[in-house]
Amino acid sequence: MSDKLFQFLSLPRQTPRTVPVAIRVLGYGEIAGDFAPPEAAAQAGRCIDCGNPYCEHACPVHNYIPNWLKLVQENRLFEAATLMHETNPLPEICGRVCPQDRLCEGACTLEQGDFGAVTIGSVERWVVDEAFRQGWRPDLSRVRETGRRVAVVGAGPAGLACADRLRRAGVAVDVYDRQREIGGLLTFGIPPFKLDKQVVRTRRAVLEEMGVAFRLGVEIGHDLPFRELLESYDAVFVGTGAYTYVDGKLPGRELHGVHDALPFLIANVDRLLDDAPPPPLLDLKGKRVVVLGGGDTGMDCNRTAVRLGAASVTCVYRRDEASMPGSAREVGYSREEGVQFLFNRQPVALLGEDGRVGAVRVVATELHDDGSGRLAPRNVPGSEADLPADVVIQAFGFRASPAPWFAEFGIAVDKDGRVLAGGEGRLPFQTTHPQVFAGGDNVRGADLVVRAVHDGREAAASIVRMLQRVEAPALAHA
Numbered sequence: 001m002s003d004k005l006f007q008f009l010s011l012p013r014q015t016p017r018t019v020p021v022a023i024r025v026l027g028y029g030e031i032a033g034d035f036a037p038p039e040a041a042a043q044a045g046r047c048i049d050c051g052n053p054y055c056e057h058a059c060p061v062h063n064y065i066p067n068w069l070k071l072v073q074e075n076r077l078f079e080a081a082t083l084m085h086e087t088n089p090l091p092e093i094c095g096r097v098c099p100q101d102r103l104c105e106g107a108c109t110l111e112q113g114d115f116g117a118v119t120i121g122s123v124e125r126w127v128v129d130e131a132f133r134q135g136w137r138p139d140l141s142r143v144r145e146t147g148r149r150v151a152v153v154g155a156g157p158a159g160l161a162c163a164d165r166l167r168r169a170g171v172a173v174d175v176y177d178r179q180r181e182i183g184g185l186l187t188f189g190i191p192p193f194k195l196d197k198q199v200v201r202t203r204r205a206v207l208e209e210m211g212v213a214f215r216l217g218v219e220i221g222h223d224l225p226f227r228e229l230l231e232s233y234d235a236v237f238v239g240t241g242a243y244t245y246v247d248g249k250l251p252g253r254e255l256h257g258v259h260d261a262l263p264f265l266i267a268n269v270d271r272l273l274d275d276a277p278p279p280p281l282l283d284l285k286g287k288r289v290v291v292l293g294g295g296d297t298g299m300d301c302n303r304t305a306v307r308l309g310a311a312s313v314t315c316v317y318r319r320d321e322a323s324m325p326g327s328a329r330e331v332g333y334s335r336e337e338g339v340q341f342l343f344n345r346q347p348v349a350l351l352g353e354d355g356r357v358g359a360v361r362v363v364a365t366e367l368h369d370d371g372s373g374r375l376a377p378r379n380v381p382g383s384e385a386d387l388p389a390d391v392v393i394q395a396f397g398f399r400a401s402p403a404p405w406f407a408e409f410g411i412a413v414d415k416d417g418r419v420l421a422g423g424e425g426r427l428p429f430q431t432t433h434p435q436v437f438a439g440g441d442n443v444r445g446a447d448l449v450v451r452a453v454h455d456g457r458e459a460a461a462s463i464v465r466m467l468q469r470v471e472a473p474a475l476a477h478a
């Protein structure tokens, strides 16, 4: 018993081996390897069941982490997969893309004691991958159909999580998306070296087996009026994401060779999905690439540029490394793959000749406390310098992108365009239209997959409550 309790002393934290850098940069395969079953059980056994699981509190969906780690130690794989799905409809995806260092693992008691956190994310991912491989599927055999129907707009993580919960409550679900594949930014944003697209396809098959119907290539408000959804369904969940680029308003941004991050990343995913030759936008061979922005999107652009054969990739960020908003793991991978970081530099202009970009003018910054709670950069006068660049990728982030039809249906948004959901007199995630619920990036602004999953899950619970109130049908699970 005590040997087991102190396993963390003799067994160090170990993540699955990553593909060596020289090999990984040649392609787009996931770089994180898999645990072998004994490794997963041993790593799970490092959990000391500390009694106050800070990891659970820090996990946005409040996963029952110590409980499923115990099941993994005992080789009870299917039970672990079932327990994971009680709180998280997409555990294999969160296990891959969550910034664990800022969430569950950052809060692990062992991490606080400098012993190295339990590898929670890698175990979560391994359990579900392996359970799927061995034929485990969510058990809906006791679900009674309610005869109620809900439309979900957006097949991103918020919409998928909502659809999963609604099916478990016996509600029929049609998920609409303008894209040709499900996943939202999981498919058309996050690159395959972080999340293999086959993982999303497997999840699609699982959801379809659960009875979720996907209506893809349909843009609501364009191909199908929103009114039809309101008339045909008992409720609608809107998980349409946040797609307005933050514009750095840099002089010269219209120059040839300057790209926004998302079209760049999507062009790469598109040609990989279709096995097509790269469009000119992706021709980076031998070029000096400068990526502007220090978030997750910036790191994805860095690493995609490396794989496209750039001669050099320099990432410019206006604060210091400690202030970077993305995952430290992704910064580390960028560095391993040869990306140079230039911290405390503010881009002020893009310079070029004959309509083509040739350099980024940057100015040094110093950080100061402006009372906002986060150190703010201030330009140092006279410190301008020009960074040579053949291609510049702007990754300044995203804001909410409210649909033009929101206003017509009384779906209110705040001054930043985020849908107002929940609050006084409304169910959690219910919008100002009582039949319409919303969650994910369109409510929060650009955020994280796991928070979108949380919102979809909780919105589904609210929808089920509303449907019960309206006609009180007997629902199997709420």
Ligand SMILES: Cc1cc2nc3c(=O)[nH]c(=O)nc-3n(C[C@H](O)[C@H](O)[C@H](O)COP(=O)(O)OP(=O)(O)OC[C@H]3O[C@@H](n4cnc5c(N)ncnc54)[C@H](O)[C@@H]3O)c2cc1C
Binding pocket: 097, 098, 099, 153, 154, 155, 156, 157, 158, 159, 176, 177, 178, 179, 183, 184, 185, 186, 189, 190, 191, 194, 218, 219, 220, 221, 239, 240, 241, 242, 262, 265, 296, 297, 300, 403, 439, 440, 441, 442, 446, 447, 448, 449, 450, 452
């Ligand atoms: C490049 C990049 C990398 C990222 N990396 C990470 C990461 O490593 N870890 C992490 O946790 N988060 C990451 N994020 C953030 C994360 O992807 C988002 O927070 C998350 O996907 C939001 O989920 P969502 O369901 O709200 O929206 P989305 O994933 O954006 O999905 C919205 C869906 O709605 C569809 N849609 C919109 N309007 C309509 C309409 N009118 N009709 C039909 N369909 C419509 C869209 O096509 C889309 O499929 C990253 C984001 C980007 C851009």
Ligand code: SF4
Binding pocket: 058, 059, 060, 061, 062, 063, 065, 088, 094, 095, 098, 100, 103, 104, 105, 120, 121, 124, 450
């Ligand atoms: S969902 Fe994310 S934060 Fe929660 S346990 Fe899994 S990896 Fe950690």
